[in-house]
Amino acid sequence: MSGNLADGERAGAARPCLEIACDESGSDGENLTGGNTDVFAHASVSLSVTAAAAAVRETRDRIRSPAEEYKANHLLREKHRAVLEWLLATDGPIHGRARVHLMEKTYFVVDRAVSLLLDDPEGAVTLFREGRRTFGEEGWRAFLDAANRLLRVRPNGDPVEIFYGTADSLARAHPGTDAARILERLAATRPRAESYRAGCADGPPLIPVLNPLLPAIVRTAALWSGDGRPVTLVHDRQNMLTPDRIAWIEQTARRAGVGLAGVRLVVARDDARVQVADFLAGIARKIASDELNGRADPALTALLRPYVDPASVWGDARSRALLADPVAG
Template sequence: MSWNVADVERGGVAGVFLEIACDESGSDGENLTGGNTDVFAHAGVSLSLASAAATVAEIRSRIRSPAEEYKATHLLREKHRAVLEWLLAPEGPVDGRARVHLMEKAYFVVDRTLGLLLDDAAEAAVLFRAGRPVFGQEGWRAFLEAANQLLRVRHDGDPVDAFYGTVDTLRRAHPRTDAARILERLAATRPRAVAYRDGFLAGPPLIPLLNPLLPAIVRTAELWSGSGRPVHLVHDRQNMLTPERIAWIETTARRAGIGLTGLRLVVARDDARVQVADFLAGIARKIASDELNGRGDPALTALLRPFVDPGSVWDDARSGALLAAPVAG
């Protein structure tokens, strides 16, 4: 079923829309391979203002930091482990009322590169699994950085030559492997890459291919629209969220049959619901990053798992400890 704003305003939908407060953690724009984080997280919470304010007040009471604004880093400190476990616990303040969409940035780069150049994002998992063991850490890092530079709007030097030079070097050095087979296909796609770069001559695109925030917002709306009610998003202010991009998010969601009635921006410190979403996004990003890098905390991973979107963007072979079963709407 699809919804539209007019239906809601006329009262043509039973009940009011479901308002979801959102925030993100780990945003480095289009710099997905050389930024400060390797995971991007986007969280949405369904809490009343009163419940969210009570949750924030309880966290402040338990942590007792003089900080004017609390962030996820406060809860992630070992001395506040009990507060973190309380927040994520079954029957805790956000149990059944929060979800988080995760993106492993390196996988997102590979997925977008193969989707653009080969029209075959299904090969992303094959290349992602084979790349590091076949090319070695240095070779794999070179491929990821070249792909990132090719796709991002702002870049250094000639990203087309750099990318295809890297592809050629790696495929010749590692022939007769699954990874080299995919690179052979990529080697023939230079005209597509040139056309993609030439498209920037008229100005930067409205929707950068590599920015994870915009598709994550659409996915958050999709996650919550299963409730049977239209969804309205409240999001922390972001420079990326211009009126034109908000219009794109709303249009994209509606075309996909997602019941998104709209998105409005707020200042996080003025909305306790967004503060709780900020906590969850930051916590989830750190726990996910630790898990993917072999230093995970099994207890925290288990607590986070029920909140994680099963449609999170990364290689399924590496995400088993984090991915949750689908959550009923």
Template sequence: MSRSLEDGERAAATGPAPEIACDESGSDGENLTGGNTDVFAHASVSLPGPVAAAAVAEIRDRIRSPAEEYKATHLLREKHRAVLEWLLAPDGPIHGRARVHLMEKSFFVVDRAVGLLLDDPAAAVTLFRAGRRTFGEEGWRAFLGAANRLLRVRHDGDPVAAFYGTVDALRRDSPRSDAAEVLERLAATRPRAVSYRAGFLAGPPLVPVLNPLLPAIVRTAALWSADGRPVRLVHDRQNMLTPDRIAWIEQTARRTGAGLVGLRLVVAREDARVQVADFLAGIARKIASDELNGRGDPALTLLLRPYVDPASVWGDVRSGALLAAPVSG
């Protein structure tokens, strides 16, 4: 590393509040069970601007694509495997300086639905892990879709009736099991669901229950300020990140003990640090999705694991190799 880059890193380390650059991959709004992706990833990097710019320049030099803006898809192409491994490697430019918070979307839906209706995180894990086996693929997909429609702000028809109709049908057709017992408990919660939906009559909530971005940003602040030193977040522009929601993020982070002194938005292509976070988010989402679906690449999973937040929201035991702790809600 050049003397100027070393000086830049020392300056960042001694400043009052280091800036952590963030970006996400896999956002489908509130459509978590019928969207294009099954994993949401929120990546963050602690890199001085010159170090990040040097990493982006090195990637461009190695890949040599004519594209004006590089994305994770460039690094994920098989012909660029060596560049991907270089980026994630222990001696690479981001090792020890980057983290990624993962959310398995279907588990996030179950966790939020059971949390709202039963306030029992353990029941969410039980239902998620046994649901497909107990109710069959078609029945399980029907439950996930009904739960997603119940929780999302925008809806068609009567999502409460649809959800409890699905719960009742699965209860009738399923053998006794731990998962079926959770459905028995859910069947008695209709008044709570009606109250939840009635709350939308006053207008959409500031923080939608099913939006994964806002809690991921709060968690990112907690990760980087765990040593007691406050941080400032720099994030790619998102329509979801309105001034009121940024205020909510800052207040929630502080209330939960995270040292967040502020959050500002930038245009990703104008900030090399956010570009690096964008690379990591897209790469992590793809590796995690492959692992989730039984087509994981052991070498890439091993390279990614040091970056993964152990408090990621992940329910599938098949993917325990990706996380230090398989489940966290």
């Protein structure tokens, strides 16, 4: 998806920086298991300001809403289905020039908790895939909420006691299962959890464990700099994106060999490219959520698939296969 060498550019000459505009949808802070959305989406577009403005203008002309600022919800209304299909179509204004990184929030919580306590990503996958079937909906929800509470910077109650009490109760109720065996391993990790909580008590960490935005931005930079061309990310302003965190993003990307030249914040309504990224982020989040919850619209899923980052964060193999384009990237 990265840009090609400009016509006439000499081999070996310094390559110009590619400017990518970004926005997100589905941010609920640290409440990943009980918020308003179950998918987080981070979209990015490689469009000129002129091309993006033309896409926004055409969207407005087709929808004809008096709203001053258009959002994804305008395109997701059934009466504007044709406009949504036009935007995502292969002959539409963003095809081949846009990507979206998706995160299934509940899996993100399980992955972060198990990785922090056991340093076992595969264990997180097993627990996520087996947990609901083994523990039932109520038991699984209790575990997810306890894990979310444990990792939050400012939780209610005693998060360590609640987490380990919940894990122990579920493991005892379902002995011998793959999911229970992972919870039994977690029982020995209480000192690590208490150390984590003590660190949070000293002040909010620079990089909150439960925040999906920061790793998504690093991944976005990697998506667009895959051919060695440096990129600058132009991002909608977010309270989370402080100067220190932007520095962390840049340093993390560079340590990973990603050619991120920098991150620049703008007001979305002042940059048509960010507005287009906002459209895609909101659309992708809704389509992905419908897919996860058995409400899929196959035609929309097919239209979205070429835009989805194959490294999106899914715990469910079926969803990954349906939503990710295996040849994209």
